[in-house]
Amino acid sequence: MDIVSELLQKMGDRQTGGVSESFRRQLKSLLVDLVEESSDILGALITSSDGHAWAEVMPNNLDSNRFAAMSSALLALSDTLAREAAKGPTNNVLIEGAQGNIYVLHAGKSMSLTVFTAASPSFGLTLAQARRTVEKIVLYARDAAQKIGEQ
Numbered sequence: 001m002d003i004v005s006e007l008l009q010k011m012g013d014r015q016t017g018g019v020s021e022s023f024r025r026q027l028k029s030l031l032v033d034l035v036e037e038s039s040d041i042l043g044a045l046i047t048s049s050d051g052h053a054w055a056e057v058m059p060n061n062l063d064s065n066r067f068a069a070m071s072s073a074l075l076a077l078s079d080t081l082a083r084e085a086a087k088g089p090t091n092n093v094l095i096e097g098a099q100g101n102i103y104v105l106h107a108g109k110s111m112s113l114t115v116f117t118a119a120s121p122s123f124g125l126t127l128a129q130a131r132r133t134v135e136k137i138v139l140y141a142r143d144a145a146q147k148i149g150e151q
Contacts, residue, residue, distance in 0.1 A: 023144045027055035027137065034133045040121035041129065042100065045114040046107065046137060047071050059116050071104050071114040078104075092127070103130050107137040 031044045035057050043059035051072035056064040078090045093104040103115040103126070115130045 020144075023140070024055050026140050026144075028057070030133055030136050030140070031055055031057040034115070034129060038126060038129055040118050040126050041115055042118055043116040044130075044133070045071065047112045047114060049076075049110050049112070054111070062116075067114060071112055075104050075106065075112050094127075101126075103127060105130055105134050107134045108141055111137060111141065113137060 027046045031046065034044050035041050043057050043062070045053060045058065045064055045067055046055040047068040048054055049072060051069040053064040053068035056068075058064050058067070074093055075090065078093045082088060082090045090106065092106075095102040095104075098119070100119045101117040101121060101123075103113075103117070105113045105115075107113045113130060113134050115126065117126050
């Protein structure tokens, strides 16, 4: 477990229900920005590696807890599949559906980002936007972990 994961775990232990409300608000703000900047992105979810929803902007009343668990399991399974096939670590899982796509991306070692798109999105643009959001999530997590470490 890396230092950020350890500190985030400690932060979660101090708050009921996982991470602090302040950190959740920061993460939700990132998701709101992501959804607002793209007409192709319909919703997004930040999930802990153990399958808990930390922040969400979900489309069509989808159950964030259910999708958090599925996203976490899917990414873990993909990591195992890639490792067993000697393909290196998983970067993303991309699901193409007839009515839209779902991207699941690692956001550091302890979180992931799940993005829901419209049908026939601008694939490169929406994936690039998701990756930029992942970079911001990792930075927010480091900042939060540093604050916890200073306490």
